[in-house]
Each structure stands twice: as C-alpha cells, then as structure tokens.
Amino acid sequence: MTFLTVAAATLPSVPLDFQGNRDRILESIRIAKSKGATLRTGPELEIPGYGCLDHHLEGDTFAHSWEVLAQIISDEVTKDMLIDLGMGCRHRNVRYNCRVLCTYKRVLFIRPKMSLANDGLYREARHFTAWAKPLQTETYYLESVIEKVTGQRTVLIGDAILSTRDTAIGLYVLEWLRDHPECVDGDARMMYDGSSMILLNGTVLEQGAQFSLEPVEVITATIDLEQVRSFRSSISRNVQAAAQPDYPRVEFDIQLSRSADDMFLPGSPQFSQSKELHILDPMSEIWMSTSV
Numbered sequence: 001m002t003f004l005t006v007a008a009a010t011l012p013s014v015p016l017d018f019q020g021n022r023d024r025i026l027e028s029i030r031i032a033k034s035k036g037a038t039l040r041t042g043p044e045l046e047i048p049g050y051g052c053l054d055h056h057l058e059g060d061t062f063a064h065s066w067e068v069l070a071q072i073i074s075d076e077v078t079k080d081m082l083i084d085l086g087m088g089c090r091h092r093n094v095r096y097n098c099r100v101l102c103t104y105k106r107v108l109f110i111r112p113k114m115s116l117a118n119d120g121l122y123r124e125a126r127h128f129t130a131w132a133k134p135l136q137t138e139t140y141y142l143e144s145v146i147e148k149v150t151g152q153r154t155v156l157i158g159d160a161i162l163s164t165r166d167t168a169i170g171l172y173v174l175e176w177l178r179d180h181p182e183c184v185d186g187d188a189r190m191m192y193d194g195s196s197m198i199l200l201n202g203t204v205l206e207q208g209a210q211f212s213l214e215p216v217e218v219i220t221a222t223i224d225l226e227q228v229r230s231f232r233s234s235i236s237r238n239v240q241a242a243a244q245p246d247y248p249r250v251e252f253d254i255q256l257s258r259s260a261d262d263m264f265l266p267g268s269p270q271f272s273q274s275k276e277l278h279i280l281d282p283m284s285e286i287w288m289s290t291s292v
Contacts, residue, residue, distance in 0.1 A: 001226055001259075002225045003223065003271065004039070004225055005036045005221070005223075005269045006221060007031075007037035007039065007218050007220045008040075008197070008206075008219050009032065009042040009043070009196070009218050010196045010212065011216055013192075014049050016048065016052060019068075021047055021048070021049065022047070026072060028040065028216050029075075029083060030077050031218040038080065040081060041084040042084065043086055043192075044097070044173060045087060045088065047068050047069065052127075053127075054127070056128065057127060062089065065087040067145055069100060069102070070145045070149045072085070073102050073103070078102070078103055079103075080103075082103055082169065083101070083102050088127075089110055089140070095127060095129060096128055096131060096157075097113040097116070097128040099171045099173060101171070101250075106150050106152070107152060108250060109155065109250040110156070111157075111158075111160070112159075114131045114134070115173075115174065135247060136159060136248070137157060137158030137160050139157075140156065158248070161247055163250065163251050163252065164254050167257065193211050195210040196219055198220075201227065201228065201231040204274060204276070206275070207219065210285070211288040223271075223272060
C-alpha cells in the first residue's frame with residue numbers, strides 16, 4: 001500500500017489583493033504541510049482573484065501575478081511539496097486561465113483551462129481564451145522575475161499531466177455548473193460558497209464548510225493509491241483506456257506518497273474514511289450567504 005495525503009484550500013481570493021492573496025496562499029501551504037500533505041491545490045485564479053472582471057485584460061494583473069508566484073515559490077514552506085496555483089498567463093499574446101504546478105524555486109508546468117464558462121452570469125471568454133490544442137504542449141518563456149528565482153528560462157504549457165516517481169497528477173479546470181444551487185460566484189452579483197471536496201473513486205473523503213468565515217480553510221485526506229488503480233482496472237473503461245493515444249507527460253522527480261510502514265509513525269496522517277456529502281438546501285444557502 002502507498003498512501004498519499006492531499007490538501008484542498010478554500011480562500012477568500014480578493015480581486016487585486018495580491019499581497020493578501022499571497023499571504024493566505026502561503027498560510028494554506030503551511031497548514032497543508034503541517035497535516036502531512038505533499039500535494040496542495042487551491043481556488044481558480046486564486047492569485048489575482050477570480051472576480052477581477054476587466055482587470056484580467058490588463059498587463060499589470062499578469063505581471064503582479066508572476067511576482068506573487070515568485071514570492072510563493074521562494075518561501076521554504078514549499079520545499080518537498082507539489083503546489084497547484086491558479087492565475088492568468090499570457091502565451092503568444094493570448095490570455096489563458098491557468099493552473100501552475102510548482103514547488104520550491106521551480107515552475108513545473110502550466111495547464112490552461114480548455115472549457116470556459118460563458119453563459120448566464122459568466123463572461124470568461126471576454127477575458128480568456130480556451131486552450132484549443134488537446135494533447136499538445138508548447139514552450140512558455142518565463143518572466144524574468146521567475147528566472148531570477150528558479151534559473152529557468154522556459155517551461156511547458158498545454159494539455160499534459162505531471163508524472164512523479166509514484167503517481168501522475170492530472171488537472172481539469174471545469175466550466176461552472178451554474179444550475180446547481182450551491183455554485184455561487186464571487187463578484188458584486190454573487191458570492192463563493194467554498195465547500196471544497198476531496199473524493200476517491202466517486203466517494204467523498206472530506207468536505208469543507210459552505211460560507212465559512214475563516215480566512216483560510218484547508219481540508220486534507222489520506223488515500224491509498226492502490227485503491228485508485230484497483231478501481232480503474234475493475235471497470236469497463238479498460239478497452240477505451242487501452243485505445244487512447246499517449247498523453248504528454250512532464251516529469252518531476254519527487255516521491256509524494258508514504259509506505260504503509262510510515263503511516264504508523266507518531267504524527268503521521270491516518271487513512272481517510274468516506275463520509276456523507278452535505279449540501280445546504282437553497283433556503284439555507286440564502287440565510288448563510290446573508291450571514292456572511
């Protein structure tokens with residue numbers, strides 16, 4: 001058995017509050033690390049703030065986002081961690097809503113969003129373009145503020161997965177399911193409700209609070225990677241999976257998991273059990289949102 005502890009952070013990602021967002025992100029990484037997590041993920045566009053509206057069109061928003069990323073990966077708390085951050089990136093003068101996989105003094109990979117929310121109250125296509133090249137990567141030329149920290153000149157951007165010594169990490173930035181009652185937004189018209197979740201094979205292992213007043217909320221769960229592999233090899237996806245073309249991979253030489261023996265050491269995170277999903281009904285959501 002190989003055990004992996006993952007962390008999901010819920011943060012009040014305030015538009016253009018670069019210093020505040022940076023501090024909350026770093027605090028979430030500290031909490032995740034103290035709970036034994038080696039993989040931390042956070043909200044969409046958490047560095048500049050999702051609700052920046054037309055500030056997403058400004059060059060300064062991208063420049064300050066890279067400055068904040070450089071400060072985050074310069075902090076020693078990111079050592080021995082795989083960090084997944086959300087920010088906008090300009091590649092070939094096209095704006096993309098991206099996830100940036102990184103670690104201490106190193107940017108590993110940039111994954112642009114491939115399906116934008118552009119109906120109802122959402123106007124993502126006004127500010128960003130969807131990545132339109134499945135299974136393809138390109139060279140991204142990093143900003144000088146990053147090069148000073150990492151020594152890197154380039155990194156890959158596109159549709160790929162990250163391979164570690166013990167597993168592979170795929171990123172999927174989805175279009176919002178706006179018809180679902182608990183999906184609320186974060187600009188002047190709506191409000192984020194939080195409720196980050198960690199799932200294993202469709203089962204909920206951990207769920208954050210809806211409409212929490214905490215400035216930083218981090219949930220963690222410890223999973224057995226063999227459960228993932230066993231589940232996937234036991235269902236009828238195998239024929240389709242065997243026929244799929246090879247997915248581009250970015251290699252990262254890190255061991256994210258622990259062995260079964262390590263799980264018995266004092267202070268080690270314990271294997272997570274499934275729990276019932278809790279979603280507020282619409283009237284409770286309205287009451288909670290007004291309380292916030």
